[in-house]
Amino acid sequence: MSALRRIGADLRSMAYFEPKRDILSLYLPKVDFRAAAYLKQELLARGGDAVVNRDVIACAAETSDVLLLGTPGQVRSLVKKLGALPCWGLPDIQSALSGALEGLDKTSWTFDFAGGRSLTLGKKTAVMGILNLTPDSFYEGSRIAGEEELLRRAAAMTKGGADILDLGAESTRPGSEPLPPEEEMERLIPAIRLLRKEFPDTVISADTWKGRVAGEAVNAGADIINDISGLAFDPELPRTAAESGAALVLSHIQGTPRDMQKNPKYDDTVKDILEYFDERLKAAEAAGIDRERIIIDPGIGFGKGASDNLKILRNLEAFRIFGRPVMVGHSRKAFIGRTLGLDDPADRLEGTLALTALCAAKGAAVVRVHDVPANARVINMMAAVREAEL
Template sequence: MFNRNATPQIMGILNVTPDSFSDGGRYSTLDAALRQVKTMLEEGVDIIDVGGESTRPGSNPVSADEQINRVVPIIKAIHTDFPDLLISIDTTLSSVADAALQAGARIINDVTAGLGDAKMLPLVASCGMPIILMHMQGTPKTMQDNPQYQDAVTDIKRVLQQRIDAALNAGIQPGNIAIDPGIGFGKRTRDNIDLLAHLDQFVDMGYAVLLGTSRKRFMGSICHVSEPEELVTATAVTTALGVIAGVNMFRVHDVKANRQAADVAWAIKQAQ
């Protein structure tokens, strides 16, 4: 499913939650969600990532039933109106993933890399769908409470390799596995910068790589801005750098700017 050598793909974020850090409550109705999907398609999106639970720092977990009530009607509507559009479900719970797949989702994006629910990896293996395994230190509730690493790149690569091995042992095909270093998920600013400076090391692990920096707080501290919406340009810079490093998927709020950044960087990379 995942093609490491293909043109970079833009994954548009569609949070159907009341409390996400940047866009909470904006797309919780069916009409608003479909309008946003249409806009993202016009701007060049490749995948829509639908989430029913905020994973911002300090957030509390949301029950499976509540997540299903939030995401399934919207996934069904997107799949009906845009049947060729790839839909990803952003969840850590196998029951939510299963319901979303039945509604039309075709990718599972799990910020716990299967650690949040022991049934997740077996589900993915049984249905033959692809999964994105992300690194997170701690939980969303506690992850920014003094995270520590001996060496962020080495430590996170080791954990991701463990999760890759667990996925393979569960029966998931290598081509159905992507990894995500988890920018901002239990990382200090210097850890995030270190990860971005060494994205090629994650690419060299041999799997598709997703990068999710969109509007993240650590960039605000560098740019001296406090509003997430002011970090569109900063996000696009990381997208361009990621393309040059070999990253091939980018999870973003602002599709147009990042589509342009990815396309220009890709053209430069091809010329190299």
């Protein structure tokens, strides 16, 4: 804004200039070659461009993947023009691009909970603090034993900048086995009740994929069901989530915790996960879950190789096309160790903080982390830079 003042521009014009600073990259698979050529021509005419197969110009390719490159205004202008030609699959492309633009435009979400609690996401990346009630979580430093330690850590996290406290009573580390619901509830439910009593205004999340456990957790005071399974492991969970009114973290996973890291494979990591969320969001709505209550999580480390996790993080903005807040759980995970040559999760703080900064820069709504104060400081610094005047 200060640059506009120096120039002497009408400050009201900022609303017109701001979108021109951003360049969208939108990927369209298997487009009719005529549509691909048309998209490139129309975007070029608007000052943008499109990457297409080299054989499109010679009409030697029946289809081509297309990468659209343009400002939001250029892409919106293209979308309007697509309605003029009802052929070559262009109406479907128009619909898909319209949905993606609508999703990308949404940058703020508010969740209201029982007891007058609320959670607003989007202005600044929120911090979800991890409270592990398990004796076998992959990071030994996160394990909690007893009520006194739970209260001490929860207090430190809320003071250190946690917007959400996430309690889990079943380890989902690679190779882990599921707990019986009774054992999981024995650990989880008293802990939620205790934190709800001691921290009445704090948003609490229950990390579980079991419908029965989730229902009891919400009754005990949890506001969010953090489900690693994408509603796929327990047929009771969709109904429970719908009836409870809790917010839902809908996550991606390939396989189960028992086998998810046994050679996971993707044709195209980001594309495959986007298609998964398109299907899972529709399934959630069909089960009666309000889309406005959903947060999506691409599932870092859940059925992914190290390169898959890095691709997800590099392309994190892509997951915003659904119009839902995006959560990332990268804290101290194995791919950081593989990238930096650090076998011990205790040595992975710097890698975690670097990725938290990346997530904040790319518009992640929530990061789920072990070390709340350090991550919160990174996010606050990133926010200060972003909010500095031009």
